[in-house]
Amino acid sequence: MSIVKLHVNGTDREVDTDPSTPLLYVLRNDLGLRGPRFGCGLGQCGACTVIVDGAAIRSCTTQVSQVRGQITTLEGLSKDGKLDPLQQAWIDEQVPQCGYCQNGQIMTAKALLGRNPNPTDAQIRTAMEGALCRCMTYYRVQAAIKRVARRETVK
Amino acid sequence: MSLHLPPAIEDAIQTSGLSPSRRNFLKASGALVVSLGVADGAFAADAAVAGPYPDPDFRQLDTWIVIHPDNSATFFVGKTDGGQGTGTAFRQMMCDELDIAYDKTSLIMGRTDTTPDQGGSGGSDAVERDGWPMRRVAAEARRVLLELAGKHFGVPAAQLDARDATITVRSDPAKSVTYAELVGGKRFNVTLTGKNVDTTTGLAEVKPVDKLRVVGQSPQRYDIPAKVDGSLTWAVDMKLPGMVHARNVRPPVAGAVLKSIDESSVAGIPGFVRVVRSGNYVAVICEREEQAIRAARQLKINWQPPATAPFPASDQLFDYMRRATPTSHAEPEIVGDPAAALAGAKLVVEAEYEVPFQGHTAIGPAHALADPSNGQMTIYSNDMKSYGLRNGVAQFLNMPREQVRVAYMDGPQVYGRTAADDAGFEAAFLAHELKRPVRLQWMRNEETAWDTKGPAYVFKLRGGLDAQGKVVALDYDACAVDYNHVGYNEPDTVLIAQLMGRRPKTPAKGAAETPSVQYAIPNLRMTARVVGLPLTWETPLRTGNLRDPNGPQVTFAFESFIDELAAAAKADPVQFRLDLLADSQEDDAFRRARSIAAVQAAAKAYGWEPRPSPARRNTGQNLTGRGIAYTTRNRTIAAVIAEVEVNRQTGRVWAKRLVCAHDCGLVINPEGLRRTVECGMLHALSRALWEEVKFDNEKVTSVDWVSHPSLRHSDTPETIDVVLVNGDPVPDRSDLAPYGAGETSHKPLIAAIANAIHDATGVRLHRPPFRKERVLAALRAANV
Ligand code: FES
Numbered sequence: 059m060s061i062v063k064l065h066v067n068g069t070d071r072e073v074d075t076d077p078s079t080p081l082l083y084v085l086r087n088d089l090g091l092r093g094p095r096f097g098c099g100l101g102q103c104g105a106c107t108v109i110v111d112g113a114a115i116r117s118c119t120t121q122v123s124q125v126r127g128q129i130t131t132l133e134g135l136s137k138d139g140k141l142d143p144l145q146q147a148w149i150d151e152q153v154p155q156c157g158y159c160q161n162g163q164i165m166t167a168k169a170l171l172g173r174n175p176n177p178t179d180a181q182i183r184t185a186m187e188g189a190l191c192r193c194m195t196y197y198r199v200q201a202a203i204k205r206v207a208r209r210e211t212v213k
Numbered sequence: 214m215s216l217h218l219p220p221a222i223e224d225a226i227q228t229s230g231l232s233p234s235r236r237n238f239l240k241a242s243g244a245l246v247v248s249l250g251v252a253d254g255a256f257a258a259d260a261a262v263a264g265p266y267p268d269p270d271f272r273q274l275d276t277w278i279v280i281h282p283d284n285s286a287t288f289f290v291g292k293t294d295g296g297q298g299t300g301t302a303f304r305q306m307m308c309d310e311l312d313i314a315y316d317k318t319s320l321i322m323g324r325t326d327t328t329p330d331q332g333g334s335g336g337s338d339a340v341e342r343d344g345w346p347m348r349r350v351a352a353e354a355r356r357v358l359l360e361l362a363g364k365h366f367g368v369p370a371a372q373l374d375a376r377d378a379t380i381t382v383r384s385d386p387a388k389s390v391t392y393a394e395l396v397g398g399k400r401f402n403v404t405l406t407g408k409n410v411d412t413t414t415g416l417a418e419v420k421p422v423d424k425l426r427v428v429g430q431s432p433q434r435y436d437i438p439a440k441v442d443g444s445l446t447w448a449v450d451m452k453l454p455g456m457v458h459a460r461n462v463r464p465p466v467a468g469a470v471l472k473s474i475d476e477s478s479v480a481g482i483p484g485f486v487r488v489v490r491s492g493n494y495v496a497v498i499c500e501r502e503e504q505a506i507r508a509a510r511q512l513k514i515n516w517q518p519p520a521t522a523p524f525p526a527s528d529q530l531f532d533y534m535r536r537a538t539p540t541s542h543a544e545p546e547i548v549g550d551p552a553a554a555l556a557g558a559k560l561v562v563e564a565e566y567e568v569p570f571q572g573h574t575a576i577g578p579a580h581a582l583a584d585p586s587n588g589q590m591t592i593y594s595n596d597m598k599s600y601g602l603r604n605g606v607a608q609f610l611n612m613p614r615e616q617v618r619v620a621y622m623d624g625p626q627v628y629g630r631t632a633a634d635d636a637g638f639e640a641a642f643l644a645h646e647l648k649r650p651v652r653l654q655w656m657r658n659e660e661t662a663w664d665t666k667g668p669a670y671v672f673k674l675r676g677g678l679d680a681q682g683k684v685v686a687l688d689y690d691a692c693a694v695d696y697n698h699v700g701y702n703e704p705d706t707v708l709i710a711q712l713m714g715r716r717p718k719t720p721a722k723g724a725a726e727t728p729s730v731q732y733a734i735p736n737l738r739m740t741a742r743v744v745g746l747p748l749t750w751e752t753p754l755r756t757g758n759l760r761d762p763n764g765p766q767v768t769f770a771f772e773s774f775i776d777e778l779a780a781a782a783k784a785d786p787v788q789f790r791l792d793l794l795a796d797s798q799e800d801d802a803f804r805r806a807r808s809i810a811a812v813q814a815a816a817k818a819y820g821w822e823p824r825p826s827p828a829r830r831n832t833g834q835n836l837t838g839r840g841i842a843y844t845t846r847n848r849t850i851a852a853v854i855a856e857v858e859v860n861r862q863t864g865r866v867w868a869k870r871l872v873c874a875h876d877c878g879l880v881i882n883p884e885g886l887r888r889t890v891e892c893g894m895l896h897a898l899s900r901a902l903w904e905e906v907k908f909d910n911e912k913v914t915s916v917d918w919v920s921h922p923s924l925r926h927s928d929t930p931e932t933i934d935v936v937l938v939n940g941d942p943v944p945d946r947s948d949l950a951p952y953g954a955g956e957t958s959h960k961p962l963i964a965a966i967a968n969a970i971h972d973a974t975g976v977r978l979h980r981p982p983f984r985k986e987r988v989l990a991a992l993r994a995a996n997v
């Protein structure tokens with residue numbers, strides 16, 4: 059065990075843990091976060107996605123001691139009680155079915171729009187390819203991303 | 214008295230909509246010994262919530278509806294919502310009958326100590342069957358409120374109006390009283406009647422369709438905001454003080470027998486608590502989750518493999534099935550003289566179809582948290598049948614039912630008998646052993662390999678056409694691997710019971726299904742048989758209900774074959790079906806009319822140009838085609854049309870466009886319904902294009918998202934159109950009923966894709982999944 063320092067959703071946190079622990083379990087079990095979820099533990103499904111310095115990473119295959127930089131989880135997307143436009147689009151479009159995968163969908167989309175605010179349909183499909191959904195909400199996920207992208211293009 | 218709740222649990226109460234007034238009311242009322250599952254565990258210093266947990270009495274109005282002092286209401290129903298929005302639909306139906314605004318209500322579901330036992334979910338009948346008692350009790354609450362208001366004003370109830378939880382005197386609208394002023398925070402004390410929960414009723418009648426205001430609108434699903442902002446407490450998030458983490462260790466070869474365990478192989482792992490073993494069931498318990506995962510991987514066990522192979526390898530499966538001696542036959546269904554009609558037919562078409570095992574394969578592996586505090590057992594689970602889980606666990610642990618309760622919480626999709634059942638039993642068993650709260654989650658390879666499977670099928674169909682291209686005879690034969698089909702939450706067939714050797718003497722017979730034929734086919738023979746695999750118990754190839762358990766397989770074969778007949782008759786596939794439906798004798802005024810309306814609506818929405826299949830092929834790289842399939846599921850009708858592009862160089866199939874015309878009677882929430890229909894189609898698209906359980910003759914080898922691929926973003930259609938049809942012969946009748954919608958659009962889609970591929974390429978694929986290697990091989994073989 060050793061002390062690991064993390065910056066999560068704008069706050070400095072310290073946890074006493076084995077440095078090889080996957081970030082996912084530290085976020086969930088030590089820091090009480092509920093956005094990132096266990097889906098495969100293999101980097102294959104996206105359910106555990108968090109954003110580190112703008113890039114979507116898989117917290118299930120990232121050792122906690124390797125993380126430098128600002129971690130944002132689903133809980134950290136809203137600012138001052140106001141939902142991120144993507145989250146709002148998810149509600150407007152009524153995207154989720156069960157919702158278990160939606161952390162991965164939203165966080166992957168957030169990172170995409172962060173680097174490319176106006177993606178083409180093909181770019182959306184490519185960027186989202188690794189975010190799996192077993193309820194098959196893909197059509198609505200893509201519609202919600204396009205809603206936000208369109209709005210940002212207009213302004 | 215304060216409950217001293219941990220924050221996560223307090224949150225769960227908030228997001229489940231249970232207001233403090235409800236809690237206080239419940240406590241004050243005393244008679245309703247109701248405690249929200251997530252509200253207490255070991256922590257409530259309140260004897261009333263520490264157990265036991267008798268069944269809520271469905272014959273008491275107070276069990277279903279509570280009016281709060283702020284003039285809002287909470288509904289309590291015995292259902293669960295796997296993400297299709299049924300909870301929202303229940304609220305809408307109850308709001309209409311009670312006359313209260315939708316946003317003034319909340320709903321609690323599936324908590325065995327709090328909500329009446331309506332069985333949880335299953336069979337797409339949430340709205341169709343279970344919505345009725347909800348409507349009737351809400352109507353009864355309104356009737357009682359009107360009566361109370363009548364006394365209050367000294368006028369007959371018939372001279373009062375109820376709206377938005379307020380009752381006014383019709384002749385003098387200045388006189389009004391709210392529901393809260395009448396019963397807010399108090400009990401109704403009204404006894405209902407009904408011999409079981411489904412027939413629960415009061416004296417009031419439900420409203421005619423034209424008086425429904427909330428039904429037919431599309432309020433947004435109340436559960437979605439907390440699912441997108443990260444604030445929801447899922448079953449997977451539940452934590453309790455003193456809780457430990459468990460992981461299972463499965464036999465590496467199906468049917469292996471545990472000889473010995475070397476505990477020293479994990480004893481040095483920090484946080485190690487214990488290895489629990491019973492028969493061939495093994496779990497490792499550690500203080501932290503990642504420690505338990507590591508320990509489960511590291512634990513050395515000496516397994517003795519079985520003497521004979523537990524099953525054939527997946528590429529031998531269909532040969533095996535064709536040769537296997539059946540374990541049971543269904544009675545043949547015979548109409549007319551099919552043998553003679555086939556012999557006299559102008560043209561006979563014959564085809565065989567195969568469907569592999571396919572799994573539920575939830576995105577989140579099965580999980581549960583079990584808490585043995587106070588000598589009771591509380592299980593936090595997303596199992597869609599929480600009541601069954603409670604009863605099953607009580608029997609399994611030999612505890613009185615009253616000491617066991619299940620709190621249903623959100624979780625990954627549950628289209629049928631998933632491993633959520635198994636994980637609930639395992640967590641409860643481990644908690645019972647350790648006398649500590651135990652949180653268990655399966656690993657990805659465990660979920661993909663060991664979750665129950667939809668049965669594999671082989672079919673053989675023969676059909677005869679006369680000189681006019683009319684179907685004169687059809688012979689259908691099905692064979693399913695379904696022996697020892699496991700039920701829901703059975704204490705002697707859940708996986709842990711099997712591995713412990715606690716099994717029933719006789720395995721369940723299982724079933725091979727025949728299609729529910731709506732078409733006019735004068736001479737018909739349908740036979741079906743079940744076969745088993747060599748290993749009956751402790752096998753990862755165990756079958757259990759998966760979203761309309763046999764419908765997708767059977768409809769794939771049947772509706773593909775109807776298309777083959779249409780092609781042989783050189784008939785347009787839509788018109789061919791309409792002709793078969795037009796002559797149908799069955800359900801004259803009901804299913805036939807609605808079926809025809811749905812097929813026509815789908816064709817219209819698609820812009821279907823009549824012509825026979827296949828299409829004339831172009832010379833480009835992508836071949837385009839369209840295919841239709843139609844089906845009924847109970848009283849719901851779906852006609853789907855798929856447009857596909859088939860890449861001739863790679864074999865890749867892309868369903869560019871999907872159309873579904875869907876008739877489920879009265880629509881409660883159109884936007885919610887559209888999404889359920891869409892996602893049902895895409896789930897079947899995944900089964901059509903990707904899904905297959907693979908195994909060698911020792912174990913399942915498709916164990917993650919690489920070896921067991923599923924639909925992805927790139928497979929998503931460009932357009933999906935859902936047309937909501939009301940083909941009822943009397944469309945605006947006042948008693949139009951809602952029918953189920955969770956499965957019907959899922960059922961015909963594999964056939965529609967196969968039919969579209971045939972239309973595009975002239976090549977008929979008889980076995981899903983239509984992955985590109987299989988498609989390319991078929992195209993090459995046909996020189997396309
Ligand atoms: S849980 Fe991390 S990618 Fe699946």
Ligand code: FES
Nearest residue numbers: 157159191192193
């Ligand atoms: S919404 Fe259920 S897995 Fe995506």
